[in-house]
Amino acid sequence: MVHNVIIIGSGAAGYTAAIYAARAELQPLLFEGSQPGGQLTITTDVENFPGFEHGIMGPQLMQDMRKQALRFETKMIQQTIVDIDTSKRPFVLKTDTGESYESKTVIVATGATAKLLGLESEMKLMGKGVSACATCDGFFFKGLEIVIVGGGDTAMEEATFLTKFASKVTVIHRRDSLRASKIMQQKAFENPKIEFIWDTEVIDVHGVDQDKLTGIRLKNLKTGEESDFACEGLFIAIGHKPNTEFLKGKLELDDVGYIITKKSSMATSVDGIYACGDAQD
Template identity: 55%
Template sequence: MEHRRVMILGTGPAGYTAAVYSARANLQPLVIEGDEPGGQLTLTTEVENFPGFVDGIMGPELMENMKKQAERFGATFQRGRATSVDLSVKPFRVIVDKDQEYTADALIIATGASAKMLGIEGEHELIGRGVSTCATCDGFFFRNKRVIVVGGGDSAMEEATFLTKFASEVVIVHRRNELRASKVMQERAKSNPKIRFVMNASSEKVVSDGNKVTGLVVVDNATGERQTIEADGVFVAIGHQPNTAFLNGQLETDAVGYLVTKGATSLTSVEGVFACGDVMDPRYRQAITAAGSGCKAAMDAEKYLEGSMTHEWTAASANA
């Protein structure tokens, strides 16, 4: 059984930044990389909104650079996924891939949130080539182009409305006759002249020219009739699922499963456990905000290990 002062579960901008800061604090963190080392940005082509890169940078390259920076300061990385933890004892116990056991004095949870996908033909293959799960990240690339947003909740309405800043037309495809979004979000979308709706239609296949998206095949649920909606991009907006199942309810979450942190800190409901990135952020879900929260988690973990955090935990709990 290997022991570490700090273990970071997950990578991406949050996990890598936490690794950089905790490594520079001489905490020699062990980072468990997860099923997709680098997180969702490894599925992104060009990132243009991360500060410091005037001409943009490819998502995988940005993640690789962050990892190398953390390694430079002494962080170590291990492929694998945390399958269970025991937060009832200290040091905390972490099981990786069901058979490797570790203990740690402090844990930083950076396991992210996975976008829910449609599970249709062409969807996975065309991610980064017209299929996206983030309008804020990729909307700029669809200036004066036609795009489709699949979904019927607040997220879909918000994504569609945002995309009208760039796209010439936005088509919202929803599998039911009625939207699930709040009335105010529905009205905002319906009143936008760039948005039109295809209701009671199930998405069947993302089509391409062999390189990039050219449209979406949908099936009318009432008649069974198929049609291809021509578009340059398909945005899947049916929600995200935070990757917290492995915690088995040992940390406080909201109704969806996102970890709850105390006030403006990274403190969770268990002293010595910190959270950062998309696993605790259902609102912004941006690389830069994730990186910032990773910095906070590492600094909070350092203070905790120095023994100067208990009173802050008590105060944060009282104000949460």
């Protein structure tokens, strides 16, 4: 069977594409991947989505979007696309279970995953004091002392943004200088609420037994000295990785792996394949 359109990814972009395609009676097939709902399923309150005056929980928003797509008869499969033949149409897509599907059109909405520290304790406290999205969660840290990990533009931008809410923001960076652009560095250095700890990394997150963040364990990379640091919020800002590994050599990607689309368009380098959401450059 050749499908009219296959959508890869089940975040906000994927579900939105499914709703529109289904309402156009294209009978879309959507592959949800290993984490149905995408990154918003690990976000607590979402305050910046239109239509919810008092905010909405991330998992609830994704569940509602999923139900809406299903109501218009989108077919969903909880498998991950691991390969796609873009050399001819219909396109042939292969899943992690070894099955193949054909489609006239493909919409890639695989998103991007925030890079994390890789600590078990970090994952257990995600949404409970640990976050990878300052704009999503900053509001909930009013008057609190928080930490942000990173040294690039994103980290400096988020550190500056978080000073609107937090009483103090401590930037922890594993080097002795920032990678951020000069203007972003200047803004951060001149902000009286921002302090810096250099040559240091976070090696553990405290508070798992209390089900909320209470502090972090630090290690100075030059001296090897370890110490505890009390904080009520930990924001990870060490970048994102687009979920496009399976598209290398198939579509035009930038140096990081984001899908390059045509100007003012979602069309990719291959006719009939489109990209939307955080996977798009």
